[in-house]
Amino acid sequence: MSDDGTLRYHVDGDLVPAAEATVSVEDRGFAYGDAAFETLRAYGGDAFRWEAHADRLADTCETLGLDHGIDEADLKRRVDEALAANGLADAYVKLSITRGVQPGTLDPKPEVDPTVVVIAKPLPRGGVGGEPPHDGPAALQTTKTRKAADRAIPAAAKTHNYLNGILARLELRVTGADEALMLDPDGRVAEGATSNLFFADGTALKTPSLDGPILPGVTRATVIDIAESEGIPVEEGTYAPDAVREADEAFLTNSTWEIRPVATVDGIAVDGDGEGVAGPVTTLLSRLFDRRIEEAHYDGERL
Incomplete structure (x- = not known):
C-alpha cells in the first residue's frame, strides 16, 4: 500500500x-x-x-x-x-x-x-505451509438458474454483465452453500457462478467441455496441463448432475481460489465423509499447482 x-x-x-x-x-x-x-x-x-x-x-x-x-x-x-x-x-x-x-x-x-x-x-499467497486463498472446502448447490446459451451470451466473454451468475448466487441464500453449480440449457453440468468444475470417479479427471457454455478458465487450463503432464487421464465431456454427486472427489478452480476442494454437492458428500478433506487427486494437483507457482514466481525458494 x-x-x-x-x-x-x-x-x-x-x-x-x-x-x-x-x-x-x-x-x-x-x-x-x-x-x-x-x-x-x-x-x-x-x-x-x-x-x-x-x-x-x-x-x-x-x-x-x-x-x-x-x-x-x-x-x-x-x-x-x-x-x-x-x-x-x-x-x-x-x-x-x-x-x-x-x-x-x-x-x-x-x-x-x-x-x-x-x-x-x-491477497496473501497461501501455498506451501500457508493458509488457503479461499474459505475452505465448498458446499455446491445446483441452481434453478441456468447458464445462458452461447448464442445468447457467449460464456467465453468475461464482461461486466454478470447477471447470470448473480441470479445463481442469490439462490444460495436459502441453503447457505458456497458456490452455485449451474447447468446448461439442456440440463447438463456447466460450471460454477465464478469457477470451473472438475471431478474424479476412479477412471479419469473430468471437466465439462468448452463446447458448452463454459468459461475457458486460465486456472482450468493450467490444471489440465499439470494433470496430463503427470499421466492423469483427463476427460472433457458432457455430464449429468448425478455424475458429480456420485463422484469420488471434486474441486473448483479460478484465479482467486486456485484449487478449492468440494465437500458436498446438494448436501451429498463427495469426499467420503463430508468433512471437507481433499481427495487424493485434488491433493496431488494442488501440490503440483503450488509447485508451478513457486518455481515461476519465487525461484523455488520455498520448496
Missing part, C-alpha cells in the same frame, strides 16, 4: 486513492455492463500467466466489437504500476476496459475512448 496505508487504483493512466477512483455515470461499462475484464493473481510482484489472461481479454474485446487501441505491453505496464504503487507482491488484480462514454443510446459506436481501470488488493 501507499505510505499513508491507502490503496491506489490505476484509472485511465493515473494512480489515485481508492476512495477517489471514479468513472463517469455515463460510462457504458456502468450503464450497460459494456466492458471486458480479467481477474488475475500476482505472485512475487508479477501477474500469473499474464499472456493467457491478455489473450482472453483480447478475445472478449473482439466479441464485444471493442477496438480500444491499447496494446498488451501498455496494459501490462498499468498492472505493474498498480502493484508497485501499493507495494504489493502477492495480490488480487482486476483489469477492466470499458467502451467509455458514448451518446445515450444502446447502439455501441465504433469510435471508442475507453476507460481502463486496474484494481490491485492484497
